[in-house]
Structure formats: C-alpha cells, structure tokens
Amino acid sequence: MPCAAPAAAPAWRSPLGVAARQKRRQGQLSGPRRQASRTGTFAGHNQAGSVGSFLSMTDFEHEFEEALEADPHTGELLVLVPFSVAEVYGTKGELPVRTRIEGFPYLGELTPYGEGYHALIVPRAVRRAVGKTVGDVLRVALSRDPDERVVPLPDDLAAALANEPAALAFYKKLPQPDQRAYVRYLAGAKRPDERGKRLQETVYRLGQGLKRK
Template identity: 40%
Template sequence: MAHFRDPGPIEFDAVIQRSTVAGSASFVQFPHSVPETFGASGRIPVRAAFDGIGYRGSLVTYSDGHLLLVRSDVQTEIGKTTGDTVRVSLTLDTSERVVELADDVSAALTAGGAEDAFRALSYSRQREYALWIASAKRQATREARINRTLQRLAEGRANQKPG
C-alpha cells in the first residue's frame, strides 16, 4: 500500500452530483486538496459515511480534484439523490483490502494454481471478477465464468474487465 498522511476524521457537506454521460455514477466532490491533505495524489482509500451510512471506497482523481462515489444503495438508504446535500464523514482506510471469495471460486483458483495471480490483481479488479461470477443466474454460467477467469489468469489477461 502507498504511504499516505493520515489527517484524521474529515467532515463536510456536499451536493450529490451525476454526470450527463450515460451509465455514469453519482458522486460528491472532495472540497480539499488531496495532496495537501493526504500527502499523495491518485486513488486514496477511505472509509466514508453519507448521513451516517457507512461505505468503504476511494477518493479518485477527477478533472482538477477528487471525488467520492455515492452508490445507489447508499442513496436509497439515506433517501437522497442527485442535487441533494449530504453530510460526508471520512477517514483514511489503512486496513488491507481483501475480496472474500465464495468457496467454489476459491477452490477453483487453488486447484488451477491461480490464487497468487488472482490476489496480485488490484482490489477493485478482484472485486469485479467476484461480483461478475456471483451475478450468474445459472450454475452453468457461474462455472463458465470461473473457467474464463482461470483462463484469463493463465494467459496474463486478467487485468481486462470481466465479461
């Protein structure tokens, strides 16, 4: 993990925004300079709360600042949407990020000798694969996705988005 300066708890009010680009996610703009606040730039792992509802995510670079995504399930839980003001609390997340895998996925990675290659992927990419596999409606589809993941890992192509 990169080294960040821990500024302690940060709180601010922000308006939930959304780009006009189709398929875009909702977000809040971080109102401070990330390099000055955290001693680094780029992606900053944080534990956040929107009106008290917890979320584990990252501040990500956007244009000339940073933003924090506001997942739709969090918006539903707090009863707010684009244009509404939300109270944001966040702290630097220094804990290791580990994607929990279903038993069959873990067993397949181990049997295929691909567990180390999978764990070498970024947390976000591991999570994408785990969610992609878990979203299969039929067992045959799930097995095919597990096999495709193993194949991509073996070929060194697992950094591509699953699907």
C-alpha cells in the same frame, strides 16, 4: 482553511454540468454544496450498516456536500471529492477513508478519477440506507483510515479461481486497489447472467496477467 481544488474537470458531463461545477468551486454558484476542513479524532471503527460509535459528522477531517453521479462507463454511483487529495494527503493513488454519508457509517476509498480528481463510490447498500439516488445531494464527512485493509474475495470468484491457479496467484500479487477494482466490477452487475459474464471475463484477464482497465 479550504483545500485547493484541481484546476480541470473530468471529461464526462455530470448532473451539475462542467461549467456549473467549476463555478461552484470558484464560489460563483449558489447551492447546497458546502465543503469544510476539520481535524478530528477517531472514536470507533464500524462497517457500513452498523452505526455504533462510528464518529459524529463533526469528528472528521473533511465535510462537504456533492451530487450523486453515475459513471457513464461503469454505471457506478459516486461523488467527486471537492479538494485535491494529492495536495492534502500526498497521494495520487487510492486512499482508504472512514466516512459518514448522510450520517451513515461506511468504510470506503477515494479512487483516482482522472484530471486530478478523486471520487468516492457509494455502494447500493449505502444508497438504500440513506434513501438517495442519482442527482441527489449527499452530505459526506470523511477522514483517512490508518488501519490496514483486507479486500474480501467474493464466494463465486474464490470458487472460480480455485480451479485457475495462475489466475489466483496473479490476483494475490495485485495491489489492493487493483483487487478492489475487480471486486467492484463484479459487484456492479445488476443481473445474475451479467455477473456470470463478468466473472468469466475476470478469471480470463487474471489468467492472462492483466489488471482491470
């Protein structure tokens, strides 16, 4: 049975356009996107880049096709999830998921994106592996990941925080979604000098007891 979609679209415009996205979700616009709900059983647990036995596309709870879009504020590339995560999974917050993107295994998170929507950020390594860029349609299969996650601390951030005990202590107290927000912010830098600036900003904000915006 199709899952209910949020009533409103995000304020920013997507490659499909707000009107087109609303029509597509109401079944008024033809196109490649397809969304189906399935119940499946997990057969494995691999990191992105390792295919192994990490489930076939038919072993997931949900399968859909959506265009890869760029967030104009952060530059991150993502796909919007075409169903209400709050209604299906009972949470408005971040949801860890196991996915296959174009058949490529990836452990990610469905992140709140405003107006009742959630988004799946598609990192550079996955995009390169599947040969997709902004505007391309991605076939995505996903299920909730019941396993406990640990947010890996980048080496440069770990080294910087080693000299800032207050910032490190605050970072360790942050919920995992907030830790991931800082890690993603650093990973989004395209040049070494940009990453250096983001690193300084991150350490400063953590030292001030501030979450990532």
